[in-house]
Amino acid sequence: MAKEYLNMPSDETELAGCIADATGPLAIHGGGTRGITVDGTPLSTSKLQGITLYEPGAMTVVAQAGTPLSEIETALVAENQRLAFEPMDHRGLLGTQGEPTIGGVMAANVSGPRRISVGAARDFLLGVRYVDGMGRIVKNGGRVMKNVTGYDLVKLMAGAHGTLGVLSEVSLKVLPCPETQATLVLHGLDDVAAIQALSKALGSPFEVSAAAHDPAQKQTSLRLEGFEASVKYRIQSLQDLLGGETSIEQDSAARWVTWRDVQDFADVGEDVWRVSCKPSVAPALVAKSGATGARYDWAGGLIWLRVSAGHDLRTALGSYDGHATLVRGTGQPKFEPEAAGVARISAGIRGRFDPRGVLNAGLMG
Structure with a gap:
């Protein structure tokens, strides 16, 4: 292997050589913005850059894994399109540098507030090219949504954090930007009442695209997007449905960027956890978590918790239908330990994709 690309290959062939x-x-790692560290020789995909195909009419973009997310978003905005799943930028929360990459977003299945309405990052992944743990180049999926060849494998790579294969190229479905957006804010609700209101709004026909609650401010936020007349009508309808004290924020894009990136927790030197659960049990989990701060997203299906350093959140939460991920902090496993049966299945899958155990070993169990 040529020494000049030992840890930073410039194309897929070199990447395969590094792994083999x-x-x-x-x-x-890609841009290195998510703060994940494992033992081993560093191998960066950051030089695998470039949009290799963009067809606005087909709402499809293909890019190499190391392509900066900002480059893709700039190209999409020029055609009045966007990544619908609204990926979070972790740099403020984690104090990391670098540039988020599209490969890193897909490897971690990074999805923002709009997931509640359109789905996760993996739901927009049409196809992948990756290198497995033996250094073999694999292509799976296609460039259009109708092509479902290898559909399950494509989804499997999203959220695997590089433990099954190293992404070299991804194909994505994109969506048009809406004409406008606005946010209805409910004031003064406690956590239980807020979750009930969010659930009621999501169960309505008024197409809410994001649903969040800030306990500290007692503000419960519902975002609506689309044509201006439609947004205006739907917000009025939600006000009538939910009642109580409300306000409307017409230009609320900055609010949702702040929420997406959990900026309120960025400058506080405590651990930060991300808890997935049923919305109906979210307030009870927060109440017994011992957290010093909390944020509810996805109508309560996602909770961000700030706790004292080293606090054993999983023990505090006890048994529930969900899982907790340590996003910032040390002293606890990053990912929820798997049940014995699930762990055997996971180990079997990793054994097929990476029989030598060289790809981010130990990261996910």
């Missing part, structure tokens, strides 16, 4: 020639664990 590895004699020990590899620590895979």
